[in-house]
Amino acid sequence: MNLTSRGDPARDMMVVVDKAYKRYTPYSVVLRGLNMNVPTGTIYGLLGPSGCGKTTLLSCIVGRGSLDSGNISVNVKSKRSIGYMPQELALYTEFSIRETTLYYGRIFGLSFEQIHSRTKELLTFLDLPSEDSIVGKLSGGQGRRLSLMIALLHDPKLLILDEPTVGVDPVLSASIWQHLLTICATGKKTVIITTHYIEEARQAHTIGLMRGGTLLAEESPNQLMARYNCNNLEQAFLELSKKQSIASGTQDETVDVTESYPSPEDKKTVVTPLQSTKYISKARITAQLVKNYYWMKRNKPIMCFLLLLPLVQCFLFCTCIGRDPRGLKLAVVNHEFEGGLNRCMQYPSRGCNLSYPLSCRYVENIRKKTIVITEFPDIASAKEAVRHNRAWGLIYFAQNYTEALIERISEKDKASKMAMELSDVHIYQDMSNQYIGNLMRRDLLMGYVDFLQDLFRDCGWPPQVADIPILMEPAIYGNNNPSFVHFTAPAIISLFEFYLPMIFTVGAILMEKMAGLLERSLVAGITIPEVILSHIVVQLVVLVIQTAIMMFVLFVLFDNPLIGSIPWSLTLLLSIGLAGMCYGFMVAILCDTDTAATFMGLGTFFPLAMLSGMIWPLEGMHWILRSVGWALPLTLPTEAFRGISARNWPVTHPTVYKGFLSSLGWIGFFLLMTYSSVKLKKGLRAKSK
Numbered sequence: 190m191n192l193t194s195r196g197d198p199a200r201d202m203m204v205v206v207d208k209a210y211k212r213y214t215p216y217s218v219v220l221r222g223l224n225m226n227v228p229t230g231t232i233y234g235l236l237g238p239s240g241c242g243k244t245t246l247l248s249c250i251v252g253r254g255s256l257d258s259g260n261i262s263v264n265v266k267s268k269r270s271i272g273y274m275p276q277e278l279a280l281y282t283e284f285s286i287r288e289t290t291l292y293y294g295r296i297f298g299l300s301f302e303q304i305h306s307r308t309k310e311l312l313t314f315l316d317l318p319s320e321d322s323i324v325g326k327l328s329g330g331q332g333r334r335l336s337l338m339i340a341l342l343h344d345p346k347l348l349i350l351d352e353p354t355v356g357v358d359p360v361l362s363a364s365i366w367q368h369l370l371t372i373c374a375t376g377k378k379t380v381i382i383t384t385h386y387i388e389e390a391r392q393a394h395t396i397g398l399m400r401g402g403t404l405l406a407e408e409s410p411n412q413l414m415a416r417y418n419c420n421n422l423e424q425a426f427l428e429l430s431k432k433q434s435i436a437s438g439t440q441d442e443t444v445d446v447t448e449s450y451p452s453p454e455d456k457k458t459v460v461t462p463l464q465s466t467k468y469i470s471k472a473r474i475t476a477q478l479v480k481n482y483y484w485m486k487r488n489k490p491i492m493c494f495l496l497l498l499p500l501v502q503c504f505l506f507c508t509c510i511g512r513d514p515r516g517l518k519l520a521v522v523n524h525e526f527e528g529g530l531n532r533c534m535q536y537p538s539r540g541c542n543l544s545y546p547l548s549c550r551y552v553e554n555i556r557k558k559t560i561v562i563t564e565f566p567d568i569a570s571a572k573e574a575v576r577h578n579r580a581w582g583l584i585y586f587a588q589n590y591t592e593a594l595i596e597r598i599s600e601k602d603k604a605s606k607m608a609m610e611l612s613d614v615h616i617y618q619d620m621s622n623q624y625i626g627n628l629m630r631r632d633l634l635m636g637y638v639d640f641l642q643d644l645f646r647d648c649g650w651p652p653q654v655a656d657i658p659i660l661m662e663p664a665i666y667g668n669n670n671p672s673f674v675h676f677t678a679p680a681i682i683s684l685f686e687f688y689l690p691m692i693f694t695v696g697a698i699l700m701e702k703m704a705g706l707l708e709r710s711l712v713a714g715i716t717i718p719e720v721i722l723s724h725i726v727v728q729l730v731v732l733v734i735q736t737a738i739m740m741f742v743l744f745v746l747f748d749n750p751l752i753g754s755i756p757w758s759l760t761l762l763l764s765i766g767l768a769g770m771c772y773g774f775m776v777a778i779l780c781d782t783d784t785a786a787t788f789m790g791l792g793t794f795f796p797l798a799m800l801s802g803m804i805w806p807l808e809g810m811h812w813i814l815r816s817v818g819w820a821l822p823l824t825l826p827t828e829a830f831r832g833i834s835a836r837n838w839p840v841t842h843p844t845v846y847k848g849f850l851s852s853l854g855w856i857g858f859f860l861l862m863t864y865s866s867v868k869l870k871k872g873l874r875a876k877s878k
């Protein structure tokens with residue numbers, strides 16, 4: 190494609206920007222009908238005050254940002270012909286120089302030999318230390334030079350440099366300019382450079398002075414200075430700015446120009462060149478995978494944390510939650526005989542001697558059941574102990590308890606009213622803790638049934654008469670003494686499976702986004718599907734290890750029930766992990782700071798955990814919440830996992846396949862949201878620089 194300038198049709202143009210409009214919000218218009226012509230084979234110095242939109246314009250030229258209206262033409266065929274040095278360092282600080290050049294070199298499509306020879310050449314030219322040096326340990330100036338080296342690595346036709354000389358000493362700065370002049374001298378290379386050091390831009394062939402979203406002037410430095418009769422560019426820029434302010438009748442360049450902004454029907458066809466290539470390249474995917482491998486290799490503490498976290502969490506869960514509480518204190522007030530419970534030792538605990546106090550036998554029976562007995566002389570002092578948290582309840586036996594109980598058993602409906610009353614055991618509980626209260630009640634009731642059955646058996650009476658006439662047959666699924674851990678284990682593994690990859694994904698992508706690494710890779714030619722795919726591959730490896738650790742702790746070490754298909758269990762868990770990962774992509778794209786991402790992650794964690802029936806069954810929720818809860822990412826998959834693990838349901842069972850469908854649906858939804866957010870945000874440049 191041969192471009193010609195609007196003003197000078199005879200000249201070949203590398204970049205032509207025609208009436209470019211762009212704003213981030215209706216009140217922050219950055220480009221206001223900007224025109225720009227960059228002749229091929231020249232250096233174009235783009236100057237302007239901070240925040241005037243230079244970086245925005247460059248990102249549109251390299252195809253990362255899109256215009257609202259206008260046209261940009263770039264005379265190159267692919268992104269490989271562009272070398273881009275962003276304003277921020279945008280380099281992996283954990284990598285060595287060799288690893289950095291290898292990564293970008295492979296993205297640019299260079300062979301290993303080309304990368305090696307070019308690296309050697311540029312290291313010498315830019316006066317950088319050895320290839321083994323770690324980027325994070327370089328000085329600020331060395332870092333900037335390495336960033337420039339990456340932009341020069343593939344010898345591009347068009348070099349776009351956003352403030353390359355910041356933090357570089359004057360000698361090196363001069364040699365960089367000299368190098369740029371040399372490469373442009375052949376007439377084949379073009380450089381667009383922004384700088385705050387206006388005077389150094391004197392060496393450029395053309396200067397574009399940007400202010401208020403337009404170019405105030407676009408000509409050679411000498412013409413510019415001659416026109417305003419100045420001997421330096423700074424003065425010329427000041428003169429121009431004054432002129433523009435007078436012309437627009439205001440000094441305020443943030444003036445609201447929403448009225449003059451093109452309305453949707455006025456907008457011209459927007460041509461944004463060099464949009465990301467749609468296909469997936471094996472070489473670029475490999476470069477990304479190798480890059481991720483290097484990252485993991487260099488961040489061993491983070492990797493250890495990611496592998497130890499599920500281990501510790503599952504271990505803590507199994508050891509801290511769901512076990513029956515032990516050593517619960519119960520106050521006993523026994524008015525059956527003088528001298529207290531110590532006297533119980535005198536009586537045998539078995540046999541059918543009905544002259545021995547039966548309260549002793551019952552108390553002995555419940556003593557075995559995780560309950561610690563403390564004796565009190567009267568109800569008032571026992572209640573006081575409960576009030577002062579020294580006991581979870583009190584149990585009271587009246588005087589003549591044994592005689593009354595025997596009369597109640599032997600006389601049945603003929604037993605006196607007094608016998609009926611005295612044979613009642615009175616229990617007062619602290620029910621402020623529902624779980625402990627219910628457990629103690631269960632043990633007191635079951636202990637009573639056991640005690641009575643033993644007595645009946647010893648006396649040769651049918652023990653069934655003493656039992657509640659309900660027979661608990663073997664449970665169809667699970668056992669008749671269900672554990673809270675068995676109920677929550679599938680939910681816990683699903684929750685970890687969803688959130689661990691989410692945390693890792695948000696961390697990795699957001700770090701790359703905030704440091705400008707993602708943007709740089711995208712400009713270099715990496716596509717969003719490649720970023721997602723390579724991340725998924727790496728993350729799946731981590732996830733498989735994390736899942737194996739969690740399965741081992743939950744189902745082997747702590748023997749939670751897993752009677753169904755292990756391959757289907759793993760597939761379901763990985764699909765939940767994939768949904769978590771895709772949620773991570775969405776959060777990382779939507780949030781510009783790690784604080785925002787933390788709030789978003791934490792903000793969804795508790796509602797998800799509560800509304801998904803993990804802490805409490807869905808059946809116990811308000812009907813409005815229940816009608817929403819089923820649709821959340823963890824509800825149906827958790828039920829499906831419970832179906833497979835505890836009930837051995839096949840994948841054709843509706844509960845199980847609905848879990849798979851839910852995960853797949855959420856994966857699709859999160860990916861769609863990620864894609865739409867990328868489109869809506871018009872790029873992946875983090876707002877806060």
Ligand SMILES: Nc1ncnc2c1ncn2[C@@H]1O[C@H](COP(=O)(O)OP(=O)(O)OP(=O)(O)O)[C@@H](O)[C@H]1O
Nearest residue numbers: 213219238239240241242243244245246874875876
């Ligand atoms: N992603 C974004 N979302 C919203 N506003 C943005 C975004 N990126 C930049 N801006 C705003 O657009 C304006 C132009 O920013 P830009 O970075 O293009 O300026 P600049 O001329 O490169 O500044 P500097 O010389 O300081 O780098 C600024 O007001 C900035 O706050």
